[in-house]
Amino acid sequence: MNKLAEKVKLLFAEGTVKLAIGFENGSHGARPFFCRNQEYADRLIWDDSCTNNIAVYLTKSELFDTSTTVLVANLPALRTVLQLASENQLKQEQWIILTLDAQGEVIQFGNLEEISAYMADYPVLISxxxxxxxxxxxxxxxxxxxxxxxxxxxxxxxxxxxxxxxxxxxxxxxxxxxxxxxxxxxxxxxxxxxxxxxxxxxxxxxxxxxxxxxxxxxxxxxxxxxxxxxxxxxxxxxxxxxxxxxxxxxxxxxxxxxxxxxx
Structure with a gap:
């Protein structure tokens, strides 16, 4: 079992969340995945093909209820979380933000300040x-x-x-x-x-x-x-x-x- 799937399954088992948004394998590479049950968490992936900014779903209120949702965020998505929060578009208590470091270890952020500190090492760069x-x-x-x-x-x-x-x-x-x-x-x-x-x-x-x-x-x-x-x-x-x-x-x-x- 990959560490990401293990972490998401744990959150489901605790009754903490009802939805996890991440990536799964598609016919043309990684694609957004809405995991609503821990039985499907093994479909979650994390590799260099996970480039979509899935933070685009954070403001789609029709997708969520009042329960907590997990977002498996890449660097652009983490920047988006901070920007949306600065514009009062996110309720921090409704989201658990995860990412993976270069060693494949799962990081769960406790608050926006932790995300901001993490992102200090990753400025926006142009190719x-x-x-x-x-x-x-x-x-x-x-x-x-x-x-x-x-x-x-x-x-x-x-x-x-x-x-x-x-x-x-x-x-x-x-x-x-x-x-x-x-x-x-x-x-x-x-x-x-x-x-x-x-x-x-x-x-x-x-x-x-x-x-x-x-x-x-x-x-x-x-x-x-x-x-x-x-x-x-x-x-x-x-x-x-x-x-x-x-x-x-x-x-x-x-x-x-x-x-x-x-x-």
Whole structure:
């Protein structure tokens, strides 16, 4: 029996939980798994293929009752837990957060402070491939960058898979669904698509945990994650903040914030 399954079975046996969310083997690698009985806990896995940010389910109230739920969290999911908690979107007493260290040992966090201390050793990093593309885009002139993103956004068909995959898009009613007034036009066209993505990036400023779920979900391959990840780099530089340590950057004011960006 693997250590993760053993731990989850113990929690079920104690009557502590009624649901554990983790990963199981699927036909195309690891996939999210909703374990509702200790008899199925042996299906839980943990390996390098467990990359999905399953913290996306944390704000889906229709999935849960008032009992405690286990989340087997990878690094992006742990960042998401901290960010959601900073936005008052989680009731700590309803969740048991587990992860596994490099040696395969199960870690159960007692509180958010323990998660925060653990994550101090794991800052948000951009892959070398993504960094090279960001540098290539930044080396362009302003007009060239605009044309680059217009070409990319022309592929968008407004399916909103990026929104559905993002664990921090939890509004009951998204701005794209507001039609009185109509903030963002409903049809798909390069400029309206750009409006949608600019709006999304602004809402994600300082909140993006760098999981890349938006880009992975995009059926036409737009590198959406570069927009939010680059914004994270700017926030880190300007405000010295990491995701999980503050709420929405554009909706937060602190007197000690640097204001040289005004000039």
């Amino acid at each position: 070398e491939e993504d960094r090279q593309l960001v540098e290539k885009i930044q080396s362009m002139t302003r007009e060239e960058r605009w044309q680059y993103w217009i070409r990319e956004m022309s592929k968008c068909m407004k399916c909103y898979a990026c929104r559905a995959a993002c664990p921090l898009c939890y509004c009951n009613r998204c701005i794209v669904e507001v039609n009185c007034p109509q903030w963002i036009q409903a049809w798909s066209a390069p400029l309206t698509n750009m409006e949608w993505q600019i709006n999304r990036v602004m809402h994600m400023a300082g909140r993006c945990v760098g999981c890349g779920a938006c880009a992975k979900a995009c059926p036409v391959g737009i590198p959406l994650h570069l927009l939010t990840q680059n914004m994270t780099e700017i926030i880190r530089e300007k405000f010295e903040k990491q995701p999980g340590s503050m709420g929405n950057t554009l909706a937060t004011f602190k007197v000690e914030d640097k204001e040289d960006f005004i000039h």
